[in-house]
Amino acid sequence: MKFKFPGKLLLAALVAIPLLTACSLAKDSAATKSPFTKPTLVTPKATAKTQALYRNLAALSYSHLLFGHQNTTAYGVKWIGEANRSDVKDITGSYPAVFGWDIGHLEIGDANNLDGIRFDFIQQEIINTFNRGGISTISWHMRDLVTGGSSWDKAPTVAKLIPGGEAHAKLIDALDKFVEFNNALKVTNSDGSTELAPVIFRPWHEHNGDWFWWGKGPSNEADYIALWQFTIDYLRNEKGVTNLIYAFSPDRSRMDINNPMEGYMYGYPGDDYVDIIGLDNYWDLGHPYNKVSARESRDVFIKSLAAVSKIAQQKNKVAALTEGGQETVSDDGFWTDIILDAIMADDDARRISYFLVWRNANKAKENIDHFYAPYKGHKSEANFLEFYNNPVTIFEDQLKDIYR
Numbered sequence: 126m127k128f129k130f131p132g133k134l135l136l137a138a139l140v141a142i143p144l145l146t147a148c149s150l151a152k153d154s155a156a157t158k159s160p161f162t163k164p165t166l167v168t169p170k171a172t173a174k175t176q177a178l179y180r181n182l183a184a185l186s187y188s189h190l191l192f193g194h195q196n197t198t199a200y201g202v203k204w205i206g207e208a209n210r211s212d213v214k215d216i217t218g219s220y221p222a223v224f225g226w227d228i229g230h231l232e233i234g235d236a237n238n239l240d241g242i243r244f245d246f247i248q249q250e251i252i253n254t255f256n257r258g259g260i261s262t263i264s265w266h267m268r269d270l271v272t273g274g275s276s277w278d279k280a281p282t283v284a285k286l287i288p289g290g291e292a293h294a295k296l297i298d299a300l301d302k303f304v305e306f307n308n309a310l311k312v313t314n315s316d317g318s319t320e321l322a323p324v325i326f327r328p329w330h331e332h333n334g335d336w337f338w339w340g341k342g343p344s345n346e347a348d349y350i351a352l353w354q355f356t357i358d359y360l361r362n363e364k365g366v367t368n369l370i371y372a373f374s375p376d377r378s379r380m381d382i383n384n385p386m387e388g389y390m391y392g393y394p395g396d397d398y399v400d401i402i403g404l405d406n407y408w409d410l411g412h413p414y415n416k417v418s419a420r421e422s423r424d425v426f427i428k429s430l431a432a433v434s435k436i437a438q439q440k441n442k443v444a445a446l447t448e449g450g451q452e453t454v455s456d457d458g459f460w461t462d463i464i465l466d467a468i469m470a471d472d473d474a475r476r477i478s479y480f481l482v483w484r485n486a487n488k489a490k491e492n493i494d495h496f497y498a499p500y501k502g503h504k505s506e507a508n509f510l511e512f513y514n515n516p517v518t519i520f521e522d523q524l525k526d527i528y529r
């Protein structure tokens with residue numbers, strides 16, 4: 126049997142450091158254990174704080190796992206629109222270390238995103254998060270820029286949007302709207318100067334699946350790569366954007382786990398276009414369509430993390446579980462026995478820097494059981510608290526100097 130993650134007390138005794146110094150321990154151990162030789166961003170002119178965030182994610186990754194949650198302060202399962210509230214914070218007292226937001230519908234000029242969250246709220250939250258020392262990441266469920274359909278449209282639109290395509294101007298227009306959104310993420314330094322808060326930008330996600338118009342099927346691989354490369358070239362070279370860390374995130378369900386390297390590289394735009402080697406994985410965490418046993422899922426989950434981490438190490442980049450979780454968290458012990466267990470079961474898997482779980486849909490508004498973090502009163506509350514208290518995990522209250 127593989128190494129089983131020890132209980133909180135045993136591990137605390139082994140590590141023998143107070144939680145508050147977790148980050149300095151991480152950096153110390155990273156000095157000897159990290160495979161990274163000063164990982165650098167694909168944006169050479171990235172701001173010092175953006176570079177520091179990336180270096181610190183790399184340094185922390187061996188010894189720690191940062192926890193993230195989508196839309197965490199916008200609403201929870203049983204509340205909506207209450208300032209400074211989060212289902213994660215209700216249980217742990219801390220915000221997650223990573224805040225995820227989605228900017229779908231920015232491209233059509235709406236004031237709200239596709240889930241009804243105001244864009245100016247998201248902007249303010251990114252600024253507030255930075256000011257508290259937390260991290261933000263953005264995904265983009267963009268509507269089909271040609272048909273006007275949703276992200277889940279199946280039209281062959283990518284070919285029309287890339288350079289030379291008849292609707293290329295529409296892509297530029299959408300990216301310009303993003304640049305405008307990004308330019309409002311202004312934070313003020315202690316000397317009064319201003320700069321943009323660093324953000325992990327994760328466009329065109331899960332492209333190896335066939336459910337989005339930029340995915341496999343509606344788009345072909347070459348056009349997808351052209352779409353990705355243009356996006357980064359335009360932002361970085363044409364618009365001079367210097368606060369973004371670019372995350373690439375295929376979906377695990379469409380990767381052959383026995384050949385994960387090859388599966389992962391579908392649509393990979395090249396080492397000069399990607400900072401974070403990400404993975405979206407719901408499949409191995411109890412997805413209802415995945416019929417393999419829990420035991421097999423565990424092994425395959427570890428394998429998927431190790432594979433992504435190995436690719437990242439080969440490329441001297443940071444690995445992350447950019448999206449995932451178990452809808453309604455029905456497994457007792459999900460947080461410690463499945464997530465932490467997998468992270469600590471393998472020397473490569475543990476180099477995953479952060480894990481972001483998806484949103485907690487508000488039950489009254491949406492009338493669905495669609496949540497990935499527990500809420501106060503949920504049956505995995507105690508286990509989540511154990512996860513939070515484990516020295517390996519980092520929530521916002523334990524992040525120190527991530528931008529230095």
Ligand code: BMA
Nearest residue numbers: 227229239240266483484495
């Ligand atoms: C999906 C679901 C949708 C949502 C979208 C963007 O995975 O949660 O309900 O609209 O993400 O947040």
